[in-house]
Amino acid sequence: MKIVLVGYMGSGKSTVAKLLANAMKLKFLDLDNYIEQRLGSKIPIIFKERGELFFRKKEHEYLKCILDNENDLVLSVGGGTPCYAGNMDSIIEKADAVFYLKVSLPVLVQRLSKEKENRPLIKNIPDEDLPEFIGKHLFERSFYYSQATYKVLCDKKEPKTIVDEIQSLFI
Numbered sequence: 001m002k003i004v005l006v007g008y009m010g011s012g013k014s015t016v017a018k019l020l021a022n023a024m025k026l027k028f029l030d031l032d033n034y035i036e037q038r039l040g041s042k043i044p045i046i047f048k049e050r051g052e053l054f055f056r057k058k059e060h061e062y063l064k065c066i067l068d069n070e071n072d073l074v075l076s077v078g079g080g081t082p083c084y085a086g087n088m089d090s091i092i093e094k095a096d097a098v099f100y101l102k103v104s105l106p107v108l109v110q111r112l113s114k115e116k117e118n119r120p121l122i123k124n125i126p127d128e129d130l131p132e133f134i135g136k137h138l139f140e141r142s143f144y145y146s147q148a149t150y151k152v153l154c155d156k157k158e159p160k161t162i163v164d165e166i167q168s169l170f171i
């Protein structure tokens with residue numbers, strides 16, 4: 001069993017994947033954590049010192065490694081992962097179920113304005129410009145996210161409720 005969660009930054013992928021894995025007695029892997037462990041460096045440092053292109057190459061390489069070698073897991077990927085290097089095609093081909101955690105623009109803006117520091121793509125965007133940036137970015141990326149097998153509407157739902165909703169599909 002391989003379950004993959006996709007969605008925009010701040011949609012709750014890492015949070016929900018961990019809880020879902022626990023609830024389903026599966027292994028939890030977060031692609032960003034995996035990259036950080038393999039490279040011995042945090043995401044913002046990798047972006048700063050090696051650049052986004054290097055990050056995307058490693059993201060692609062380690063995604064493939066996980067999808068090819070790991071089983072019985074819930075994997076949360078980064079918000080950009082499905083949008084580069086044919087990654088969404090690989091996810092769809094190799095996962096048993098792919099969930100798009102869909103969160104509305106106002107909720108994403110609210111969450112991300114408080115958590116910009118560890119997210120290099122939005123770190124330097126002034127708060128007043130965040131809604132426009134995220135709105136456009138989300139629109140571009142939705143093409144990829146919407147290829148997921150299931151879409152879960154996540155506004156106004158606690159992580160536990162989202163986990164229950166996803167888990168109920170497997171019972």
Ligand SMILES: Nc1ncnc2c1ncn2[C@@H]1O[C@H](COP(=O)(O)OP(=O)(O)O)[C@@H](O)[C@H]1O
Nearest residue numbers: 008009010011012013014015016111157158159
């Ligand atoms: N369903 C939810 N309701 C409210 N806050 C949430 C929910 N899911 C996640 N969060 C919060 O939103 C922030 C981003 O969550 P995170 O799991 O890091 O998202 P992602 O991995 O998609 O970027 C965290 O502060 C997390 O606690």
Ligand SMILES: O=C(O)C1=C[C@@H](OP(=O)(O)O)[C@@H](O)[C@H](O)C1
Nearest residue numbers: 008009010032078079080119120
């Ligand atoms: O959207 C993106 O391109 C990114 C999202 C981040 O993961 P989260 O979606 O977990 O924040 C992380 O992979 C990196 O900062 C790039």
Ligand SMILES: [Mg+2]
Nearest residue numbers: 013014032076
């Ligand atoms: Mg995450």
